[in-house]
Amino acid sequence: MRFRSRLTGGLLALSTLVSMTRAQQYCVSGTVSQTHLSKLKPGDPILFTAKVEPGTQCTSAADQTTCSAIVLLEIQSGARRWSSARVNNKAASVQFIFSARDTTTRIILGAVVAPASPSESATPLNMLGVHLGLAYPGNHLVNGALPPALPSPTDHPFEPASIYLAGPGGNTDINYTGQDCAQQCQSRSIRLRYNLRSSDTASHGAFNQTIQWVNPGQEGVIIQHVTIKLHEEDVDNTVLFDGIKEYWEAWSILADGTAPYGLLDHVGWRGEPNAAKGTATVNTSAIFYPCQALPSTFKVDNPDTKAHSLPSTTEDPHLPTKDGSAPVTRTLSSTWP
Amino acid sequence: MTKARTYFLYLALLVPAFLGPESSTQAEPALNPADQISSLVKQIQAQALSSEREKKAQHLAATVRTTNAFLDDQMIDLIASLLQNNDDIVRFNAARSLRYIGPRAKHTVPQLEAALNKIRRELSTKQFWTGTSSEDEICPALQRITGKEVGPGCNFSYRIDDQ
Numbered sequence: 001m002r003f004r005s006r007l008t009g010g011l012l013a014l015s016t017l018v019s020m021t022r023a024q025q026y027c028v029s030g031t032v033s034q035t036h037l038s039k040l041k042p043g044d045p046i047l048f049t050a051k052v053e054p055g056t057q058c059t060s061a062a063d064q065t066t067c068s069a070i071v072l073l074e075i076q077s078g079a080r081r082w083s084s085a086r087v088n089n090k091a092a093s094v095q096f097i098f099s100a101r102d103t104t105t106r107i108i109l110g111a112v113v114a115p116a117s118p119s120e121s122a123t124p125l126n127m128l129g130v131h132l133g134l135a136y137p138g139n140h141l142v143n144g145a146l147p148p149a150l151p152s153p154t155d156h157p158f159e160p161a162s163i164y165l166a167g168p169g170g171n172t173d174i175n176y177t178g179q180d181c182a183q184q185c186q187s188r189s190i191r192l193r194y195n196l197r198s199s200d201t202a203s204h205g206a207f208n209q210t211i212q213w214v215n216p217g218q219e220g221v222i223i224q225h226v227t228i229k230l231h232e233e234d235v236d237n238t239v240l241f242d243g244i245k246e247y248w249e250a251w252s253i254l255a256d257g258t259a260p261y262g263l264l265d266h267v268g269w270r271g272e273p274n275a276a277k278g279t280a281t282v283n284t285s286a287i288f289y290p291c292q293a294l295p296s297t298f299k300v301d302n303p304d305t306k307a308h309s310l311p312s313t314t315e316d317p318h319l320p321t322k323d324g325s326a327p328v329t330r331t332l333s334s335t336w337p
Numbered sequence: 338m339t340k341a342r343t344y345f346l347y348l349a350l351l352v353p354a355f356l357g358p359e360s361s362t363q364a365e366p367a368l369n370p371a372d373q374i375s376s377l378v379k380q381i382q383a384q385a386l387s388s389e390r391e392k393k394a395q396h397l398a399a400t401v402r403t404t405n406a407f408l409d410d411q412m413i414d415l416i417a418s419l420l421q422n423n424d425d426i427v428r429f430n431a432a433r434s435l436r437y438i439g440p441r442a443k444h445t446v447p448q449l450e451a452a453l454n455k456i457r458r459e460l461s462t463k464q465f466w467t468g469t470s471s472e473d474e475i476c477p478a479l480q481r482i483t484g485k486e487v488g489p490g491c492n493f494s495y496r497i498d499d500q
Contacts, residue, residue, distance in 0.1 A: 054392070086403040114403065122403045198493050212496060226467050249468050258402075260395050261429075264473045264495075268466045282465070300391055300426045307468030308460075309425045 024052040025071075026094060026109070026150050028132060028163070029177045032077075036169035039080055046077045046174055048132060048163075049255075050094050050109055058144040065139075067146045068095040073111045073130065074255055075165075082113035083256055086122045092130075098141045105140040107150065108133050116256050129166035134176075135159040150179050190216045192288040192325040197264070205280050205334035206271030213251060213263040216288050216325075222251040223317060223324075224265070224286035228306070232275035240275050247305040249312040252294045261300075261310050267332050281333040287324035295319075370404035371412050378415050381427060394419070394430035401434040413438060417445040420452040425459075425471045428452055432474035436481050443482055446489070449475050453490055 032044040050071035058067040073084040073092040084092035092111035099106070109132040114122035136151040136159075161176030197210040213222060225248050232240040253259050269280045298311035305312040321327070377397040384390045401408070401416065408416075416438075419431035432449060435442045453475045460466060477495040479488030486494050 085399055195496075197495075210493070228465055230465075245465075258399075260398075262469050262473050264469050266466060266468065266470075266473075270461075270464055272464075280465075282467070284467075299388070301387070301424065305467075306463065306465045308466065308470040309429050309473075310468030312468065 024146070024148065026050045026052075026107075026179075028109075028134070028150070028161070028179050030161070030163055030174035031177055033173045033175045035172035037165070037167050037172050040077060040172055044077050045177075046075060048109070048130070049074045049076075050092065051255075052094070052146070056146050058141070058146065060144055063101050064097055064099045065141045065144050066095060066097045067141055067144065068093055069146055071109070071111075072255075073109070073113060074116070075113055075128075075130065081116035081256075082128060083116040084111045084113050085254075085256055086114040086116060087112050087127060096141055096146065098139050103139065104135055104137055105151070106133070106135045125168065127167075131162070131164055131166070133162040152179075188218060188290060190218060190288055190290065190325050192216065192222065192286060192328050194265075194328065201334065202271060203336075204271030204273045204275075205278065205336035206269060207280075207332055207334050208266065208268035209330075209332055210264060210266050211330075213265070213286075215257060215259065215263060216253055216290075217257060218253065218290050219255040220253055220288055220290040221292045221294050222253070222286055222288045223319060224249050224284050226267075226306075227283045229281045229283075230278070231280075232272055232278035235276040240278075245306075247302075247307065247312055247314045248298070248317055249305065249307040249310045250294055250298050251310065265310075267330070269332075269334065271334075271336070277335075277337055279333065279335045281331065284330045286328045287319070287321060287326075289319055289324045292319070292323070370400070370407040371409070373400050373404070374408065374412050375415060378419060381419060381422070387424060390422075390424055391426045394424075394427045398430040398433045398437070402437045405434075405438045408438065410444070413442050413445060417442070417448045420445075420448045425456065428456070428471040429469075429474045432471055432478045436474065436478035439481050440484065442478075446479065446482060449479050449482075450490055453479075 026049070028048045030046050032040050032042050032046060034042060050073050052069045052071050056067060056069040058065060071092050071094050075082040094107065094109045097106045097108070109130070111130040112127050113130055114127045120126060134150070138151070140147050140151050163174035163176060165172040165174070193214040194211040195214065197212050199209045201207045225246065227244060227246045229244050231242045234240055251259055251261050251263060267282050267284065269282065272278060294311060295313070295317045297313040297315045297317065299313065300309050300311050302312045304314050374397065377393055377400065381390050381393045381397065384393060397416070413435070416431055416434045420428050422428055422431070432452065435445055435449065453472060456471045456475070460470060460472070476488045476491035479491060480486070480495055483489060
């Protein structure tokens with residue numbers, strides 16, 4: 001039986017500490033200095049966050065090194081939000097250019113963004129063009145690699161930032177105020193909740209429960225620890241099988257509130273007509289981690305787990321529970337006959 | 338620096354404005370929705386790495402979410418062709434894309450039902466199961482496209498407004 005053959009290896013698997021690096025991102029803050037947009041006014045704060053997507057490329061020429069990356073650009077001003085995700089990810093990019101001639105690293109972020117709210121349509125009339133330019137002395141592209149963060153503005157004052165939005169009626173100019181990613185995803189105390197969608201039982205101990213997580217409404221990840229225990233005996237009490245399997249599965253919630261893997265969770269056991277008696281138990285414990293990216297060890301369609309299209313892993317991600325919500329636990333169990 | 342005054346600017350215009358004439362930087366022009374969808378479907382079908390297929394499939398769904406009003410039947414059929422993909426996560430995102438399109442994808446209902454039968458057959462071989470599968474996007478897609486409270490062949494009504 002497939003489950004049995006995998007149990008042995010799974011039981012002995014050593015846990016691995018997973019690096020929990022957050023997605024590489026660049027954040028620039030500013031205030032509106034003048035605007036033609038009706039929903040912004042001078043003095044409004046604006047935060048630009050560019051999250052790097054995979055595929056960064058660096059090129060070198062005789063007198064300059066250029067790194068460019070496709071990014072997901074989010075702009076926030078109070079309750080107003082715009083995102084490049086609603087236009088086309090390829091419409092946003094950040095470029096770092098180091099010129100050996102004047103030993104200056106220039107950073108250019110450009111994009112077209114649309115209102116992030118699904119209730120506002122993404123049409124040319126409410127999209128904005130974005131331009132953000134910064135320049136710092138020195139080579140911030142060591143070995144031609146994209147740096148882990150923007151240079152510190154206090155350490156490298158060089159050139160006033162050039163930032164503006166181009167929208168209906170004209171440009172909105174932004175005064176540069178600094179760089180701080182901490183404001184973008186502030187960890188809020190969230191109680192993870194779910195709604196029961198269906199729950200059934202059948203012969204030979206079979207059960208099937210479906211729940212749907214309530215969207216936490218904040219960027220982060222729900223990670224659920226699953227432990228499956230199965231004990232089967234023949235009519236003469238001979239133990240046919242006894243084993244445990246455990247793994248972790250995850251649901252991501254993006255900054256725009258979408259859940260790329262949905263928010264449903266099924267927990268099921270089909271029953272075992274070939275065993276006269278037994279017990280099947282599935283224990284789950286789920287925690288929401290605000291601002292946390294999906295750890296790289298989680299894979300969809302992982303053959304070592306039972307999570308199917310949900311990212312999952314047999315390696316304990318070792319996330320600190322103090323950073324997450326209170327755990328939500330469930331136990332589904334059946335004993336037969 | 339010269340600032341463009343039109344309200345809708347693409348990168349091709351924005352980036353050189355900062356760099357000046359000495360720059361050799363090239364920005365990738367934005368594609369129209371049909372070209373984007375066509376390109377993504379081809380990339381998904383040609384991609385050898387499953388992790389890349391997953392990323393492209395998610396990108397496809399995110400793109401369809403914002404551009405579905407511009408997609409014609411040919412593009413809808415192209416998306417529906419991914420329901421036959423071997424990766425369940427690709428089928429998951431193809432169904433999600435068709436859900437975003439809604440009733441205009443009505444002619445893809447037979448393909449959705451075939452994909453539902455396929456994942457049901459796969460799941461029926463499992464002893465235990467947790468998590469999600471393409472069924473969890475196929476049923477909401479059928480629900481939205483047909484306008485029925487429970488999609489044809491599905492077990493219950495899905496709440497589809499918050500994911």
